[in-house]
Amino acid sequence: MGDLADRRLLLTSARAELLESAEAELRGVPGHVAASWRRSAAGGVHPSVVTTEYHADLDLGSRLVRCARPVIEQLAEQLADIPVCVALTDNRARLLVRADTRSWIGRVADRLYFAQGFGYAEGSVGTNGVGTVLEFGDSVYIVGAEHFVESLQPYACAGAPVRDPFTGRIEGVLDISCRSENSSPVMHALVRSAAAGIENNLLADRNQQQQALFDAYSRLDARTRQAVLAVGPRTVMANSPMQTLLDPGDLPALQDHVRFVMVRHPDVDARLDLPSGTRVRLRGSTVTASGAVAGMVGVVSVDDEAARADGGVPARPARAQPVRTAPGSGPAWRAAASAVTGALQAGTAVLVLGEPGTGRFTLLSQLYPLVREAGRAVAIEPEQVEAAPADVAGRILRPGSPPVLPVLRDVDRLPGAAVEELLGALAAGAGAPPLVAATAAESGPAHAALLALFRTSATVPPLRHRSHELPDLLDALLAELAPHREVRLSREARRLLGSYDWPGNVRQLRDALAAALRRRPVGRIDAADLPAFCQSTPRGALRPVDQVERDAIVGALREAGGNRTAAAGALGLARSTLYRKIRQYGITV
Known part of the structure; x- marks a missing residue:
């Protein structure tokens, strides 16, 4: 008991020093906890009580939820003798699913807003087993006074990221929470094991095309020591030699090129000049499933005809002389x-x-x-x-x-x-x-x-196969459209432009920027200044009447700050109708 009391006193004192001075040294505080405290303090998190927002636009039927439910149920059964909450969030720290082993622990969680729809991002709730996982990028075990917010300090939580088995991106967080006196470091091991189980389910749940691409990649990777790359419409897999072969800016350009050629040629054996000047040889074949192209799998190597290091072994990719041509680097x-x-x-x-x-x-x-x-x-x-x-x-x-x-x-x-x-x-x-x-x-x-x-x-x-060039293209078009004028794109506007497919290509992009400049002729162009279609990715071509309806919905959502209920009221639509049309038009506000 003495050790626990001493530990609690040390953490409480260190936290008090941080609240007094941002330069406090935080001696004895674990590194990931200290870093989280500093982020929480700098972000203005309330140090005493949980303050968070409710989100009504959750996808409770998502693939992540479907694959996680059986694991959550099994984990809750394993911990049935201990009062705990097992929760799953999305990659924005919003609670999707929660299972309680006791009704009273559920009521406690509700009072702390640890409930479906509420966000537990570190920027609003401080150090915790969800938001800190997303910031830290790995599993954490937060006990008692390690929480930044006082009202959470009677509790302990262990959280682990759930990653997409193809992309490696964090799709969500699995968390176990309970009273501190009921906690154990075993919780940390359990939550990591359970998160791995969800990832296995995600792997098994992939569609036929992803399965075919993954199988082809695995077979090729198993029989060669060379750099292997697999590219699908939304998937990229690369082995360790591939990840270290190219400069950071060259891999996106190569992926764009593979997506461009895979729908045109069943096989490719070509020497390519990448943006950095690196010349490589790509030998690949398309992978098909259910009559459709699932992607291309191939081997990438330094062009043997370019340059070799002493002894005939390429030390680094050879540099080709850049071709003096019109703008374009892919x-x-x-x-x-x-x-x-x-x-x-x-x-x-x-x-x-x-x-x-x-x-x-x-x-x-x-x-x-x-x-x-x-x-x-x-x-x-x-x-x-x-x-x-x-x-x-x-x-x-x-x-x-x-x-x-x-x-x-x-x-x-x-x-x-x-x-x-x-x-x-x-x-x-x-x-x-x-x-x-x-x-x-x-x-x-x-x-x-x-x-x-x-x-x-x-x-x-097409522009959708030149996404790596988009940042430079945006700057060039802005300079052309607004010469000698102080204009720039906000980070969110750039993100929005980068996520759109641009069926009208560079011409459509230029028109979108021109429209934004009419609304914001100088200064920072925000996402709200861009045309409504930039926040819509429909599955097919839209009729003019559909485009008008889509633009009205995007406008209402922007005016309401993304609040679906308020937007539905402004449009005179039922919420269910609004949600259906948001899915129909692929609206991303």
């Missing part, structure tokens, strides 16, 4: 730029493929002046070709000074008759084949005859 963009540059240097016609808004014309217009001094690219729209094919042919055949690169935009939109007339006018003109470029989303039968003009093609990747 392998797919670099490959497209290299193909276009080669065609323009050789004076041969080139076709640039890609989704609308990806920067196909931008690539041509920025590369051509690098190949032909003072040269410029001139866009010719489909409407111009359709209205006067012969005149367009004359512009293509007529040499310009300074040099001009005619670019037929969106040739896949041209009707067959206009294509035939254009080709006839070009054939009538004497001389060498014209230097012309064109852009298209895809090759179609209407313009198949036009393809005979071209000797080279390149594909520009």
Whole structure:
């Protein structure tokens, strides 16, 4: 008893010193507890009572909850002789599930707001077995006076993170709480073991595509000592050699490239230049399940033809000389730029493929002046070709000074008759084949005859496969849209822009920033300044009427600070209807 009393006195004194002075040394306080106390004090946590918020927008039917329920029930049975609460939170420290072995311990937990829907983040509740796990990144055992808030000091809690077995990200926290006199260090071991059980359930619960990708990755990793990478639409797996092979900025670029090629080619064996200048060789194969592409698994190695250290063993990835091209640092963009540059240097016609808004014309217009001094690219729209094919042919055949690169935009939109007339006018003109470029989303039968003009093609990747470039692209677009103006994006605005898929690509991103600048022409652009669609990820294309409804819902949620009940009232909707539409439109406010 004496040791416990001495320990309690030491902790109480140290905490009192911290509340008096932020520079207190906190001698004898465990490192993770001391760090938590300092964060709690700096964050303005009330030192006496629990103050927290209730959240009504919890996903109580989530995969995490489904996989955790049997483990929680088993753990509660194991501890049936001890009055404890077993609780699961999400990765924002909000309580999802709680099981009590005694009714009275449940009533105590309710009084302390340790109940479904309430948050136990360290920033609001101080040191505890949930929020401190999320801050610390590992399991903790907090007993008595180690709690920062006085009203929690009669209790003990052990918490452990529950990680996604694929990504390694913390999905939630499992916690055991009880009175201090009923606690034991065994609680710490139990909660860690139970959290591992939930992770095993998450692993077993993965869908067929994730299963197929995981199995293919495991087989390849087992038979090679090389760097192995597996990339799915939302999943990345990398073994230890892969994690240490590349510079931090190169791995996201490589992942983007794999997502770009895996839906286009069943196998790939390519040498790629990454943003840092590192040149690697990627050899991979797609993995399919249930008739769909689950991802790609492959081996990544230093390009053997680049550079080797003494003795023939690569010491670090070789550095390729950066290609002087239009903005873009990913392998797919670099490959497209290299193909276009080669065609323009050789004076041969080139076709640039890609989704609308990806920067196909931008690539041509920025590369051509690098190949032909003072040269410029001139866009010719489909409407111009359709209205006067012969005149367009004359512009293509007529040499310009300074040099001009005619670019037929969106040739896949041209009707067959206009294509035939254009080709006839070009054939009538004497001389060498014209230097012309064109852009298209895809090759179609209407313009198949036009393809005979071209000797080279390149594909520009969509913005969703260039996510690693987004920060630089945002800065460049802001500088273009608001030159010599003090504007910047808040962290939340950048997070929101980074989480959107951008089906309209760079053009849509530029329009979104332009709209935000109309609302906030100078200063910090916040998430609320961005168009409503940035906070919506619907599963399919929306009709105009759906877009209007979605924007109204996002606007109401923003006005209500995310409060679903208040937003439903403002919109005149039942809460159940609002929740259904939030899921329908993928709204993330």
